[in-house]
Amino acid sequence: MPEAVQPSTGTNKPFAQEAKSFTPEDEAALRESLKRCSPSTFEAAVQYRRTGNPEHLPAVVIGVIERFVEPDLRMKLKDADDDLRLIEDLGVDSLTMMEIVILVEEVLHMAINNEELRNLRTVGDVKTFIDCKVRGLPLPEPTKFLPIEHIATVMPIQPPFLFLNEGSVSSSGANAKYKITGQEFFLQGHFKDNPVMPASIMLEALGQLAVLYLLEGMTPEPGKMVNPSTIFFTGCEGVRAHRVCRPGDILTMSIKPKRAKMPLATFEGAIRVGQEKAAIVEEITLTFGFAEIPAQPAESAVNVAAVKATPEAAPVRKAVNS
Numbered sequence: 001m002p003e004a005v006q007p008s009t010g011t012n013k014p015f016a017q018e019a020k021s022f023t024p025e026d027e028a029a030l031r032e033s034l035k036r037c038s039p040s041t042f043e044a045a046v047q048y049r050r051t052g053n054p055e056h057l058p059a060v061v062i063g064v065i066e067r068f069v070e071p072d073l074r075m076k077l078k079d080a081d082d083d084l085r086l087i088e089d090l091g092v093d094s095l096t097m098m099e100i101v102i103l104v105e106e107v108l109h110m111a112i113n114n115e116e117l118r119n120l121r122t123v124g125d126v127k128t129f130i131d132c133k134v135r136g137l138p139l140p141e142p143t144k145f146l147p148i149e150h151i152a153t154v155m156p157i158q159p160p161f162l163f164l165n166e167g168s169v170s171s172s173g174a175n176a177k178y179k180i181t182g183q184e185f186f187l188q189g190h191f192k193d194n195p196v197m198p199a200s201i202m203l204e205a206l207g208q209l210a211v212l213y214l215l216e217g218m219t220p221e222p223g224k225m226v227n228p229s230t231i232f233f234t235g236c237e238g239v240r241a242h243r244v245c246r247p248g249d250i251l252t253m254s255i256k257p258k259r260a261k262m263p264l265a266t267f268e269g270a271i272r273v274g275q276e277k278a279a280i281v282e283e284i285t286l287t288f289g290f291a292e293i294p295a296q297p298a299e300s301a302v303n304v305a306a307v308k309a310t311p312e313a314a315p316v317r318k319a320v321n322s
Contacts, residue, residue, distance in 0.1 A: 022049045033106050037067045045107050054134050057108075061127050064103050068096050078275075082124025083168075083175050083252060090123075104130065121145060122168075143170040144216060154215050155208070156228040160185060163205035163251075169217040173256035173267075176209045182247030197245040202279050206269040207233050209255045210284055214265060220290050230289035234264070238282025249273045255284070263287045 027046060034042045041063025048056040066077050069090050076084055086092040092100070097120075101112050110133055119142030120126050132139050146167045155162060167176035180197050187195040214226045245251065255269040266285045271278040 022046075030107065033103065034063075034067075037063045041066075048108070054131055057130055057134060058127050060107060061104070061130055062123070064100055064107065065090070065092070065123065065126070067103070068092065068100050077123070081275075082122060082127065083254065084123045085121060086123070086126070087121070100126075108134065110134065119143070125170075128172075140171045143168050146212070146216065151212065154228070155212065156231065157208055157211070161204075162208065163201065164208055164212065164253075167209065167212055169213055171217070173254060174209050174213040174217060176205075176212070176253045178205055178251045178253070180245060180247050180249050180251065187247070195247055197249070197251075199239075199241045199279065202241070202245065202251065202271055203236065203239060203281065203284075205251065206253055206255060206267075206271065206279075206281055207284055207286070209253050209269070210265070210267045210286055213255060213257065213267070214260075214286065214288055218260065218265075223293055224290040225293050227289050227291035230263075230287070230291075232287050234285045234287050236281055236284045239279070241279045243273060243276050243278040245273060245278055251278065258283065263289055 026049065030045055030049065031042060034045060041060060044056045044059035044063065047053065048060060062077055065086075066074050069077065069092065073090055076089060084090060086097065097117060101117060104110070105112055108130070110130075112133070116129070116139070120129055121143055125143055128140060131137075146169065148165055151164050151167055152158060152162065155164075163178045164176045165178050167174060182195060184197075186198060186201060190196060190198050211228075211231050214231060215228060218226055220226060250273065252272045252274075253269065254271075255267045258266045258268055260266070264285060264287055266283050269281040269284055271280075
């Protein structure tokens, strides 16, 4: 998996010593800082300041974010979904993000550099970032957000059998979404006058997300890359379907690596529709191999970017969104 980046000097020290002294004056100041947050947020902050236990941090982070999110969007934070995007899903702009950071610094007695905020795109990113800062751990590699054009470029699977509309890859796993349009070829016969997404296709979509993780999230030996032509499905265990999925539903998929050593990689996966569980897989196993990274001219990266920007790339998006 990707190696963590080194933390900024002097900003990632643990704060356990500060937790030993928490006076009534400190509690009053904390109450004032969090007066517009929920009581549970205040209680979690008190417990953290008294004990220094990082297990209280998620409740504090979620509570502070909730304070600055529009009321009609706060329901999305109910289940503390780590995949929620700060901008797209919660409407957090750069100015609001600064307000969140200032309050977190005040509540947790920590310092955050503006430069460190650039890679925080999801609720999970923020929670992981704060946890690493408090524990004094190296900060993880930022999440990579991948549009359909990039996914179609790197994946060996192509439309109309590609079931990833967008994706993201981090050091801990990968996430993706796929909207069932009703135009999928397999829905013509599954079932008559009652189109339902086959569970086997949902399993295929999770497998594709695991493939994307191998290609974009795994760090092989120096000079090596995962060879897309060597990735194949080998087996799965513990598959359970919980919900019928129909046209119009948006599948939110997630996978996490359990173990990976060439030639095998095993993942656990889940699919949700909104907050409803649709399917889970305890283990998906793929086989894969490495290849040498080919030497390319320096201008090749520019050429690839230019190709992706050309009108010829449009049919890929059209094929997936149709």
